[in-house]
Amino acid sequence: RAAKPTRPAMLRLYATSAGTGIFKVPEVHNEPFLHYPPGSPERKALREAIHRLKGECPDIPCIVGGKEIRTGIVEAQTMPTDHQHKLCTYHNATPEVIQEAIENALEAKRDWERWPFEERATVYLKAADLLSTKYRAELCAAVMLGQGKNVWQAEIDASVETIDFWRFSAKFAQDLMAQQPTENAFGVWNRQEYRALEGFVAAITPFNFIAIASNLHSSPSIMGNTCLWKPSPTSILGCWVIYKILKEAGLPDGVLNFLPADGPLFGDAIFQHPDLAGVHFTGSTDTFAVIWRAIADNLRPYNSYPRVVGETGGKNFHFVHSSADVESVIFNTIRSAFEYQGQKCSAASRLYAPADLWPQIKEGLVENIKKIKVGPVEEFDSFMCAVIDEASFRRIASYIDLAKASDDYEVIAGGGYDDSKGWFVEPTVIVTTDPNSKLMTDEIFGPVLTVYVYEPEAFEATLTLCDHTSKYALTGAVFARDRSALMTASDHLRYSAGNFYINDKSTGSIVAQQPFGGGRGSGTNDKSGSVINLLRWTSIRTVKENFLPCTDFTYPHMAPED
DSSP states (O other), X not given: OOOOOOHHHXXXXXXXXXXXXXXXXXXXXXXXXXXXXXXXXXXXXXXXXXXXXXXXXXXEOEEETTEEXXXXXXXXXXXXXXXXXXXXXXXXXXXXXXHHHHHHHHHHHHHHTTSOHHXXXXXXXXXXXXXXXXXXXXXXXXXXXHHOOOHHHHIIIXXXXXXXXXXXXXXXXXXXXXXXXXXXXXXXXXXXXXXEOSSEEEEEOOSSOHHHXXXXXXXXXXXXXXXEEEOOTTSHHXXXXXXXXXXXXXXXXXXXXXXXXXXXXXXXXXHTOTTEEEEEEESOHHHHHHHHHHHHHTTTTOSSOOEEEEEOOOOXXXXXXXXXXXXXXXXXXXXXXXXXXXXXXXXXXXXXXXXTTXXXXXXXXXXXXXXXXXXXXXXXXXXXXXXXXXXXXXXXXXXXXXXXXXXXXXXXXXXXXXXXXXXXXXXXXXXXXXTTSHHHHSOOOSSEEEEEEEOGGGHHHHHHHHXXXXXXXXXXXXXXXXXXXXXXXXXXXXXXXXXXXXXXXXXXXXXXXXXXXXXXXXXXXXOBTSXXXXXXXXXXXXXXXXXXXXXXXXXXXXXXXX
């Protein structure tokens, strides 16, 4: 058996590979959706995967440098729809394990960043194809059981968006590196090298989208960085499947270190390390503020200024003009507010409706919400399932109780909740007379839509109100057939949303179609699903090579007069 090449030998191998051609990533397109109709092979495979995963309950370790580490600090991930059912157990990292992971990431980076780009890209292109075929049912099942998604929500997240992130990251990285100086003086070649950051990147990922969990470490890694990945404790099983796919696709040991961990403990370990090069985060606004402050407080020891990229909360709006198509408003709003139980960062949670259309909108919302089935993920006709955990359930219930107890609100649909088996909350619509009330300003992150009814003649004033009501600026949608009204709304709400939708729901961004991110309290707006995000994970070196020798130090203007 051949010995493993030494580092110099490996570098010679990479250099030889890089010199054999100029390679181009295969043309990529958005992954087609599967629809799982009765009798289809994908439906059968998904049911089988659900049955298998419900019965396995694997014990999931930390992974450091490719090595499994079981710390004995064990917790369990349970099903949101059946909170007594354990899906897996997992081991939380200790400070010592996190330090070992940092050392492994830094060591692995020496080789990984020197791989020719096409070799790094191949890992993610292969991972995408593995997920599209071999692992599609397994990852969808893991996300359904572990994160409470119905069939469609799992398909658009675990399958399609994850695949799109991996494929388009390869394309976008190639496009970025093709950006080179356009001017070269005679005898000079100018060029740019897209280097990895100096140090390691920490990816801190949320529960609600496995695609985001996969992208937060993949986008830095494809640019040559190595990562510590702290997954959300309520998404461990799905994240473990992602890790397995990447390893099968050829990701080297140490490039991605898998570290379930207590949040503050993980933060204490990484924020004090001088080689922290970046943090890629999706989660709550409050947590992101803590991260930003911790990094600011530790600037002195860092070897470079860490890149801090974050997408956080939203208090997303649907704003309706009197010229809107009422039916479109109703169905788009139901989908945006209640799909995945309102736990999308982009979910609509406030609705501004004109008084002249409100009776029709109200009737349509109330009657159609009655048709929504809230049930277990195993029943494929469930439109909604359970919210993620007990803390979320209690928080959402507290807002519903507040509305029931206050004269400022009227609950016109839903309002019920039940935790006897799972964390179930009904789709709830609440009307308020106070546009600055708590339910109009706070991010609830659940299936609760609050409505403010305005007079049609106050359209522009209410747009200003909408802009000023929330500290967030993630997504928003405007519904109107009057073009002038659309232009007015777009202008008034220019900074109210990083993703702005016209006559469409505020959710459902697609990689390479609607790059995602918001401003204000919603994050740094570095647009995941685009080349913009990848630019944050590279440190460019500009190189000027002079082919001709310098033969004098003087300039023509210094010559003596005639």
